[in-house]
Amino acid sequence: xxxxxxxxxxxxxxxxxxxxxxxxxxxxxxxxxxxxxxxxxxxxxxxxxxxxxxxxxxxxxxxxxxxxxxxxxxxxxxxxxxxxxxxxxxxxxxxxxxxxxxxxxxxxxxxxxxxxxxxxxxxxxxxxxxxxxxxxxxxxxxxxxxxxxxxxxxxxxxxxxxxxxxxxxxxxxxxxxxxxxxxxxxxxxxxxxxxxxxxxxxxxxxxxxxxxxxxxxxxxxxxxxxxxxxxxxxxxxxxxxxxxxxxxxxxxxxxxxxxxxxxxxxxxxxxxxxxxxxxxxxxxxxxxxxxxxxxxxxxxxxxxxxxxxxxxxxxxxxxxxxxxxxxxxxxxxxxxxxxxxxxxxxxxxxxxxxxxxxxxxxxxxxxxxxxxxxxxxxxxxxxxxxxxxxxxxxxxxxxxxxxxxxxxxxxxxxxxxxxxxxxxxx
Numbered sequence: 001x002x003x004x005x006x007x008x009x010x011x012x013x014x015x016x017x018x019x020x021x022x023x024x025x026x027x028x029x030x031x032x033x034x035x036x037x038x039x040x041x042x043x044x045x046x047x048x049x050x051x052x053x054x055x056x057x058x059x060x061x062x063x064x065x066x067x068x069x070x071x072x073x074x075x076x077x078x079x080x081x082x083x084x085x086x087x088x089x090x091x092x093x094x095x096x097x098x099x100x101x102x103x104x105x106x107x108x109x110x111x112x113x114x115x116x117x118x119x120x121x122x123x124x125x126x127x128x129x130x131x132x133x134x135x136x137x138x139x140x141x142x143x144x145x146x147x148x149x150x151x152x153x154x155x156x157x158x159x160x161x162x163x164x165x166x167x168x169x170x171x172x173x174x175x176x177x178x179x180x181x182x183x184x185x186x187x188x189x190x191x192x193x194x195x196x197x198x199x200x201x202x203x204x205x206x207x208x209x210x211x212x213x214x215x216x217x218x219x220x221x222x223x224x225x226x227x228x229x230x231x232x233x234x235x236x237x238x239x240x241x242x243x244x245x246x247x248x249x250x251x252x253x254x255x256x257x258x259x260x261x262x263x264x265x266x267x268x269x270x271x272x273x274x275x276x277x278x279x280x281x282x283x284x285x286x287x288x289x290x291x292x293x294x295x296x297x298x299x300x301x302x303x304x305x306x307x308x309x310x311x312x313x314x315x316x317x318x319x320x321x322x323x324x325x326x327x328x329x330x331x332x333x334x335x336x337x338x339x340x341x342x343x344x345x346x347x348x349x350x351x352x353x354x355x356x357x358x359x360x361x362x363x364x365x366x367x368x369x370x371x372x373x374x375x376x377x378x379x380x381x382x383x384x385x386x387x388x389x390x391x392x393x394x395x396x397x398x399x400x401x402x403x404x405x406x407x408x409x410x411x412x413x414x415x416x417x418x419x420x421x422x423x424x425x426x
Contacts, residue, residue, distance in 0.1 A: 012425040015067035015395040021403025023048045025079025026328045038077035057093040063418035067101035074144035094128035105250045106135025110171040111148035114178035125239040135248040159254045183244040187222045187232035205229030262288035269303040273368035279387035303393030307369035310416040314372040322360025325400030330355035374420035
């Protein structure tokens with residue numbers, strides 16, 4: 001007889017993390033991807049991606065998922081992680097869904113102007129009437145981060161404590177600070193030494209504003225000084241949520257990022273497969289939050305991502321989902337260091353994890369992936385709850401599914417999770 005899983009006092013919330021992949025790209029469709037190279041600029045292929053993502057978003061909304069998350073990347077001519085502007089993408093999905101939360105995970109702040117970012121976030125929050133959760137990130141891919149971050153002299157984050165990494169870390173914090181000021185203050189006046197950024201510009205005031213009488217009558221207080229100079233600006237609209245959407249942050253693996261997430265009250269999403277390792281990071285977040293006066297239970301205000309594939313038998317799940325993931329994952333993400341999430345305790349400490357080790361079996365062994373029957377997946381989630389009784393969010397990382405597997409297979413996987421797994425923890 002199957003053992004009944006004890007329910008949490010506070011239910012787990014479930015999200016999908018969708019890294020849009022252009023159908024017909026990657027090693028699973030190697031000949032097609034080569035024939036249409038670069039497939040990222042092929043309009044017919046991109047329209048297929050839009051269709052699939054819209055279908056998945058509406059389906060996830062209908063079967064009961066709590067949130068849909070999407071990352072930000074640029075210049076991905078190869079077709080993977082093809083979500084160029086998650087705010088625009090999620091605006092499209094907001095108009096097609098009814099209740100599901102929408103979350104860029106995340107907006108890479110060192111590549112943005114802080115006021116433009118604050119405005120765009122507020123617009124989407126208004127469009128979806130508060131269904132937005134804002135993920136913020138530092139950006140780790142140098143191909144595009146070095147280009148789009150050049151205005152702030154911010155290159156890709158290395159998470160190595162180097163001068164380049166520290167500059168990225170500092171720029172991230174300053175852009176976030178200005179965004180918060182823009183959301184929470186009726187008028188914004190700020191001079192940033194970190195960014196060499198002035199609001200207004202010049203900081204002493206903008207002279208010659210023609211509509212002074214109009215602004216004095218209807219504008220925000222303190223925009224103009226007594227001489228008619230623009231001394232502050234009013235960033236409009238404000239977010240639908242007060243003071244702003246809840247902040248999330250993806251893949252907070254380094255201790256420094258976990259600590260700052262706690263200091264800023266940002267909900268960290270972690271990609272640390274082993275339940276014991278994740279519990280250690282959650283404990284660090286809990287302890288630092290307590291120092292800031294926020295007393296979370298262990299696992300509260302944190303999330304974890306795992307690849308999930310469900311079928312009638314474990315073998316079917318591995319054959320369906322396990323075979324579609326490893327080669328692309330190893331080839332693309334491996335050089336960025338993500339194969340480290342597959343490390344076992346018995347692995348040689350100073351040797352990198354080779355791509356050959358990135359197979360479905362190892363993904364299951366380290367619990368990066370939960371492949372199996374609904375009961376197998378339930379047990380995997382319960383192993384995390386045994387260590388973090390109040391885990392708030394569990395996310396399905398859909399790498400190797402949308403864009404690779406048939407759309408019906410992807411939707412069926414989500415439906416099985418929503419109907420056979422999630423109710424045990426709600």
